[in-house]
Amino acid sequence: MNTRTLDQIRAASPLVHCITNYVTVNDVANVLLAIGARPIMADDSEEVEEITALCAGLCLNIGTLNARTIPSMIAAGKRARVLGHPVVLDPVGAGASALRTATALRILDEVRPALIRGNISEIRTLAVGSGATQGVDASAADAVTEENLMASADALRTFAARTGAVVAVTGAIDLVTNGSDCYAIRNGRAEMARVTGTGCQLSALLAAALAAVPSDPLAAAAETVALMGAAGEIAWVQMGECDGNATYRTRIIDAVYCLTDEELAARMNIMKL
Amino acid sequence: MNTRTLDQIRAASPLVHCITNYVTVNDVANVLLAIGARPIMADDSEEVEEITALCAGLCLNIGTLNARTIPSMIAAGKRARVLGHPVVLDPVGAGASALRTATALRILDEVRPALIRGNISEIRTLAVGSGATQGVDASAADAVTEENLMASADALRTFAARTGAVVAVTGAIDLVTNGSDCYAIRNGRAEMARVTGTGCQLSALLAAALAAVPSDPLAAAAETVALMGAAGEIAWVQMGECDGNATYRTRIIDAVYCLTDEELAARMNIMKL
């Protein structure tokens, strides 16, 4: 598989509307600029429909959801859906509070996003009502492993088919499925979990990818998941002895900025299950 | 022209109140510290008048405006105005939504800021009601070029005269005018647009500059616009092969921190039109 997603994002330079958390929002904006897309953050209910109409894709991230922004997410999501724009849902912390779980389920139901990206505990919470979410991190008990890979893929296929969305679960092994085909991706490094927001960044990049490659959302999603992992691998190689997670954070975005489609193709480790 | 704005900011170390967006707020705080000013962010309507009274300048940035913060901006702006503190308006995304345009116009009308800084599409939206704003970016159709420079300057002079504000438009060529004199500034690099928030940072620095150099806001503004561009130039020279926009972001703020008035004077490319 190579739909040259990276080149297509750079060629299209999609404007991506993000209603996202304030923890990682700066990195989300910079990683969108790094890949060649253009971010706009707007979350007031009075303007979100108008803003999303200007854009090519929408990313809804519930990381710091609140009573003011939840209606904005729903309104922007519905409008984007009517306009045929891809909507990505990042259900940050689903399972950690009733509000997060209910809001994510409500977005699934009312917006019907084109793609859902989360860790396995968040996705299990939405799929079967019982992920062992640990704050905003996945539980080890839920992890996708080589041993449970096929069973995990089947569970995700069922969830994808039911929601009509591409589902992307990220962890040590990433899985991306549209309900029939499923890809396992083995890129990235465990140390990426020590940088806040690499998942948020990926979700925003997925919105850019689906906007730029409307013909094949599954392939675009799988390649973008691999791209984020590849950026983490490249960035890690550049780490010096005194570097920690703050430098790693910078280097990952830099790696997205500098990445070529050829380099990505050489690194991508995507296997069809 | 050299009013030694940088040295004056460092000598005065003005406290600058920012009601700003949550995307770039950390960089805004750090660039104010880099230049020798001191930031304070406060946006609750119950405290903004008291906070702004403690400060020497106010920066109003509508990048993530909302129903809660718009009244805070108006209240703080009016209070600062009464106290004779310079108010800078950064009309982020004016033209991208009715809410943004209306809020920026309302601030112009009710607060009468000392300075307005935006990209050309934002400023055209406020000046003539028809900028082709692309999300938070300027449209190429609106760009200030060598060809339309004098006509652009005249249009901005008219807007500056009407609002009573210094108007600073930043892009490939920057223009700064108080309605009579107009300066064209050719500093900076195109890659600065790949870092989110360089405009937001400049707006906050302009509030610091006007607070520190009350006798000559036009010169202080022109020099500060040149300073931000010079920082972008210096930072670019330090970029390595694997560096991208995240490292550039860090290096730009570092360049402001390390910049001397002599270095700035040598780099400033300010021409009176």
Next chain:
Amino acid sequence: MNTRTLDQIRAASPLVHCITNYVTVNDVANVLLAIGARPIMADDSEEVEEITALCAGLCLNIGTLNARTIPSMIAAGKRARVLGHPVVLDPVGAGASALRTATALRILDEVRPALIRGNISEIRTLAVGSGATQGVDASAADAVTEENLMASADALRTFAARTGAVVAVTGAIDLVTNGSDCYAIRNGRAEMARVTGTGCQLSALLAAALAAVPSDPLAAAAETVALMGAAGEIAWVQMGECDGNATYRTRIIDAVYCLTDEELAARMNIMKL
């Protein structure tokens, strides 16, 4: 004193709930990850009690407090208190507005935090009603110096005894007391004040420390204050000629990430008064 706080935080990997300001929130999340703890930010009143129940500690930071988040802080704080979780209060800007002072005092009264960390002007505002807070910075008039050290310590002892909290005042000399014992800490560098949020980061680390070392909050707090200073010292050594406060920001978090308990023990400059 060496309770091996750093090793204990890494072993426990406590989940820390932060209701914090949007200026420095990303650094707060990354420094918690750097030390081996896990952050979760959540501030909607509908979910904060549930979120804090999942966590081992809570950090309340009023840096950008507002009408929506103040009730969330109170609710989360009370719930954490009932559950026996350590609550840290960072009264950012207490003294700069009536809202900040009143909110900090209300949290002291209704939540009874386990630890209060601030600069001397903020703490004096809460202790005696008259700190000369300059925005979010301490006033030179209030500074803890070698000359007034014993008197400052006594004033803080009184405040700590009255509130039942460990009190940590940071500045050129840091003081940490539980009302009887008091430690003076001489780590850190003055340049840390040029990076926004090093205080916010320390407050979050203190919540992690108290969660990981419940048996000795005073020692855990003193060591964590020294740890943050040591990180600032180590980071400073790595600064190059063109580096400024933005690189220093990154290097400080990196230093926390790379720090060993042995290195910390060698650098800690903690003296019992």
